[in-house]
Amino acid sequence: MLRKHSTDTSTILASVQKYVKLTEEESALFISYLEPKSVIRRTLLAKEGEICRHSIFVIDGALKSYTLDKNSDEHVISFALSGWWIADMYSLINQKPGILRIESLAESELLLLSKQNQEQLYERIPKFERFFRIITENALVASQQRIINNLTLTAEERYVHFMEKYPYVLTCAPLHNIASYLGMTPEFLSKIRRRIATRT
Amino acid sequence: MLRKHSTDTSTILASVQKYVKLTEEESALFISYLEPKSVIRRTLLAKEGEICRHSIFVIDGALKSYTLDKNSDEHVISFALSGWWIADMYSLINQKPGILRIESLAESELLLLSKQNQEQLYERIPKFERFFRIITENALVASQQRIINNLTLTAEERYVHFMEKYPYVLTCAPLHNIASYLGMTPEFLSKIRRRIATRT
DNA sequence: CGTCTATTTGAATGTACTCAAAAGCGGTGG
């Protein structure tokens, strides 16, 4: 492969242009605010107790965010695949120590947008205020839908629903992470899978 | 009481000015986009299957949003007290049939902002794009925190946490609604309360 | 006071968890 040090910005531009139209100059300014980063598997991009300084956009690869409880058990809060944003929103907004870790599940190509640059962007190109409003709204809807699923569905139903909605996550995240995301133990998820397999 | 037909807009203006500064004219325009509404207890403000056309701001009183599962059991998604916004975000954003009901828990004074007026507002006063971005961000953080609590805490811990964080909700919402919000049965919540009471 | 709804109680049950161990699955090195 040539172009080793050039970064593929088409994914992120397409994702923005889905909601707001950008001129060439605006696109260029936006890109100039982003910092490319390549990481190998298991790289920590944010850590609990530290202040989260960037929003992360995934060009390619996969990340997860999670908390550790008092027994140091992992609880996966979200996955982020190609085209998704991820951050410890609480820490990023309030610039206070966060509670999440963000870690790569695979080798990944990322773009970092610092809090400072993000606010600059809002001032220089107000359209981005709209863009981030819209994707935050969508994230809120997804988050509420997840709460509804946790309240109304059994463990098995949640797993089936997850498989249908995010089949590609299954290809890069280990099962115990998915169990954690769905709010069940890995052992129980394994039993659910057997139940489904022997039934069909 | 006099001033029967005038509406108290100070609560909502204060809530907006917490994040963006408005001129007199901007405030007046904003207010002109709002439709006051008084409701008695148990009034339905949105219904599953219908398209949600307004964001609702609570001046005074209390609302809840909830879904009905296949057994017609209620699952409370959110409460909204004085100073809070509530809506079926999914339906409002996509203008598709929603899955939530919104209902008053008590006599309430509300302000309705129609989807159309909200978009007008974004065009005429871009600051509102920022305001709604910020409150949506805050709502997202709260929603994710709730997911974390559901994943990491026992039923009793969730109840204690809720009491500390939203003590005033307890004063206007029936216990079975709180049980539902916390993801447990009313019977079990009752037992938790007894356990706590007899312990202290 | 009676009616309606909300809350509490108790017994039986079930869904999902814990703990311990075995099996599978790559990767690495001899």
Next chain:
DNA sequence: CCACCGCTTTTGAGTACATTCAAATAGACG
């Protein structure tokens, strides 16, 4: 190429947290 190691996934037995169902009690309102 096989042996071994570390990690993930599966299995099983016993257990616990929370549910279901039924009924009693308490509160609110006309």
